[in-house]
Amino acid sequence: MPQKSQSAEKENLHPRNLHRGRYDFKQLCKTSPGLKAFVSINQYQDESIDFSNREAVRALNKALLKHFYNVDNWDIPPGYLCPPIPGRADYIHYIADLLNETQTGVAGNKIKVLDIGVGASCIYPLIGNSIYGWQFVGTDIDPDAIRSAKKIISTNKSFQDNIELRLQTGQNDIFKEVIKPGEVFDISICNPPFHASSQDAQAGTVKKWENLKGRSLSTQLNFGGKNTELWCAGGEAAFINRIIEQSVLVANQCKWFSSLVSKKDTLPIIYKTLKWVNAADVRTINMAQGQKISRVVAWRF
Incomplete structure (x- = not known):
């Protein structure tokens, strides 16, 4: 008899993460009826979806965002990154912990966050x-991603006064032009492109499919992803180094800077850069979702 595919409680997620329990597909289907077509009984006799099916993953995301975060009509254009919601929520909760530790209060619209590479999902x-009522400015170099994010916000009145989207026209710029004179952020966040080339991204895609299906079936990610979302020259190490180097220029306009770091081997590289720019305080926050280990590195001047 096959064992259960997952425990009832995902203990490696942040304690405040709303997704520590198993997905209640009956309730999610009530919230978002479009999910029902993708739900079936798996080999463990549990209700689930086929996580190798991009449409199923998108329908699940739509249901989770509606059920837990009151987001209506969420959708993304074909081919764009469909982010795993529990892991994205973890980043937000750990950032809340950091802000709570280092400044007074983390709830309400007095907190302002800059999201570098907001993406089509605006996640x-x-x-x-x-969750926290924070104000956000999301930036991206992809005009279509910005249009998608704006479309999501336009159909959700409750978010319209708290989320602003700005196009970054400088291909190598992070903060220039998108931070306005006199504007101050409590923290910047970023989920940087992971791979160093399109070939690396494709190889990672094949490996993910093998993990999902036990064999190589496709070179298309079940969660999608455009080139600018998946890879850049030098991979995440080069991208995060660029953030660090340019953060010096806006040190008085952002109290904290942060980025997800997927590869452990990236840490020594960025620690060296943070030392070079004389960051006054560097924090590394470990996170885990299932078998995937990642971390957030945060710094301030």
Whole structure:
């Protein structure tokens, strides 16, 4: 008899994460009826979806965002990254802990967050505003991603006064132009492109499919992803180094800077850069979702 695919409690998620329990597909289907077509009984006799099916994953995300975060009509254009909601929520909660430790209060619209690479899904602003009431400015170099994020916000009145989207026209710029004179943020967040090339991204895709299905079936990610979302020259190490180097220029306009770091090997590289720019305080926050280990590195001047 097959063992259960997951425990009833995902203990490695943040204690405040709303997704520590198993997905209640009956309730999620009531919230978002479009999910029902993708739900079936798996080999463990549990209700689930086929996580190798991009449409199923998108329908699940739509239901989770509606049920837990009151987001209506969430959708993304074909081919864009469909983010795993529990892991994205974890980043927000750990950032809340950091802010709570280092400044007074973390709830309400007095907290202002800059999301570098907000993406078509607008996922971090939606979760962060829904849970904590924070204000967000989301930036991206992709005009289509900005249009998608704006469309999501336009159909959700409760978010319209708290989430602003700005196009970054400088291909190598992080903060220039998108931070206005006199504007101050409590923290910047970023989920950087992971891979160093399109070939690396494709190889990672094949490995993910093998993990899902036990064999190589496709070179398309079940959660999608455009080139700018998946890879950049030098991978995440180069991208995070660029954030660090340019953060010096806006040190008086952002109290904290942060980024997800997927690869452990990236840490020594960025620690060296943080020492070079004389960061006054560097924090590393370990996170885990299932078998995936990642961390957030945060710094301030």
